[in-house]
Amino acid sequence: MSQLSRRSLLAAGAATAGAGALPLSRARAQAANTIKIGVLNDQSGLYRDLSGPGSTACVRQAVQELGALGFNVEVIQADHQNKPDVGSNIARQWLDRDGVDLIIDVPTSSVALAVAGIVREKNKAYINSTGASSDLTGAQCSPNTVHWTYDTWMLANGTGSAMVRAGGDTWFFITADYAFGHALERDTANFVRAAGGRVLGQVRTPFPGTTDFSSFLVQAQSSRAKVIGLANAGGDTINCIKQAAEFGITRRGVKLAGLLVFITDVHSLGLQTAQGLVLTESFYWDLNDRTRALTARVRPSMPNNAPPTMAQAGCYAGALHYLKAVKEMGVAAAKADGAATIARMKAMPTNDDAFGEGTIRVDGRKIHPVYLFEVKKPEESRAAWDYYKVLQTTPADQAFRPLAEGGCALVRT
């Protein structure tokens, strides 16, 4: 027993020294002239590849490209494990104790919404890139939040409308049972109904932790819907698509609508299984010269040398724009008032290699063009990660929910 307690004491001591003491002492020494960016995302679970360490690499890339700003920038990262309580604790600790000025990325809508509330309470800045719920700029919008890359309304508008136009007028949803899945299902169902389609049913699958979707797929199939809408993401979507192929669902003419599919998901499925899938994204590495140039610059520091996903590209572009705003208004002012920094970001037009030129609306919604892609057939793909062809481009002013419809309190009517 005495041996055990001595051992655990030693371990605890080592852990504290490693995790707590060192960063703290360093932070105090140079805190006043340092902007601290916290990348909060999933570092160990199903969203790791589409955000994770790659997002941090993209934020660091933005810092590096801006060169000498006249102030220091420190980038730290943490794993929220897709759990709202874990994410909230880290956010509070970062803002209260560690002097973090900007929290960026934050996949998993339930965590994303919780962190938005905390950042607002502490009056710091928040750029969400990977969270999907359109509520971030709708009912739960905040003067401290910018929602950068995509949202459920945009995805529903892109993929949902396109599927109905192509004849898929009856839908069944397989929905991840948390804020994101519900929002995506709701937004897509609205588009389906508006376009004259019908929703025949839905099934809510436990999140996280569901690996076998065959039961849900069979339920979807027995509803006789023409389209199965996958209101989920990451590993859940991969397993759904894989198992739908296994059960011959797609071969019998039922269409799968992957409402949120990242290029890492396509990579994981392989083109053989993923070919023909229609999906909506706001960034693809091989879209134009600027995206290719960005990809070439950042790829060496990405995990497994992968090109950035749209979520990671959003972290790059968001951090770039934030730091430009901080430079304009001064470090002291930016550190003191997160809402003022965000307001400054909204006043400046955006311009970056990932999304081109754009703007941020008063409700916090970043506006840029959105693309409908189709996954290539194996024989069409000429190089590694050569996966998409563009079907359609939605201009920036039509790609996102109209300002008046979101119900955001920041919008004066």
Next chain:
Amino acid sequence: MDEIFGIPAPLLFGQLLLGLINGAFYAMLSLGLAVIFGLLNIINFTHGAQFMMGAFAAWMLLEWAGLGYWWALLLVPIIVGASGVIIERLMISRLYKLDHLYGLLLTFGIGLIIEGLFRNEFGSSGLPYRIPAELQGAWDLGFMFMPIYRGWVVVFALFACLATWLVIEKTRLGAYLRAATENAPLVQAFGVNVPRMITLTYGAGVALAALAGVLAAPIYSVNPQMGSNLIIVVFAVVVIGGMGSILGSVLTGFGLGIIEGLTKVFWPEASATVIFVIMAIVLLARPAGLFGRA
């Protein structure tokens, strides 16, 4: 169309069958756990990681050595089982004299390390592994469309469970093993090399997990967290069935797979929870599990 409890009968039969398939995985994994616990008194929390290693080993054999599914079915249990033997010799064997908790903590830690290593190397979104050509396609059973591969999984899992049970209950080797569980010094005094037997038993338990991993590779996304998603459920299965009871863990595995399948129809949101509700009830009513000896 006939209906049962407001659900169309074909859908219900389909769900029963799918539940049985998931039950096959639960059974194979909990069987390995039960064998290891019964003979080593170690609660093997590395089991999920070893299941995952099985799936990854199948993928590596295919991508790096060009050896397909059937070779994987043969080679992967041997390879991953051997890694289990090394872990047992180097680490776990030092803990037999201590409380269960130490073994649990050690194996839990090893599991996390293995998962982390795979995550660093392969990322988290998974790798593709195709169903072998011989088992592609599906049967139309009238009430549902049944992929041939899933049928194969059930048959193979039943066979593996039966074989393991026969070895332990009906052979001389199994008799030695059971005797060593009861009184190791006495069995050793009769000239049986008990430590080696224990090492090989751990290797066999790990091999079962790896075998389940190979079976799972074509169905699920092959990713580092595939084991940790499953392992908590499997532990619940072992607890419900009775720690160390081999027949109990197999029957409970299949049974709970079916119950979970039905929950997915009647109350999908609860399908991840139902097994733990059952576990709580069973622990209150029969603390030693359904098939365990008090």
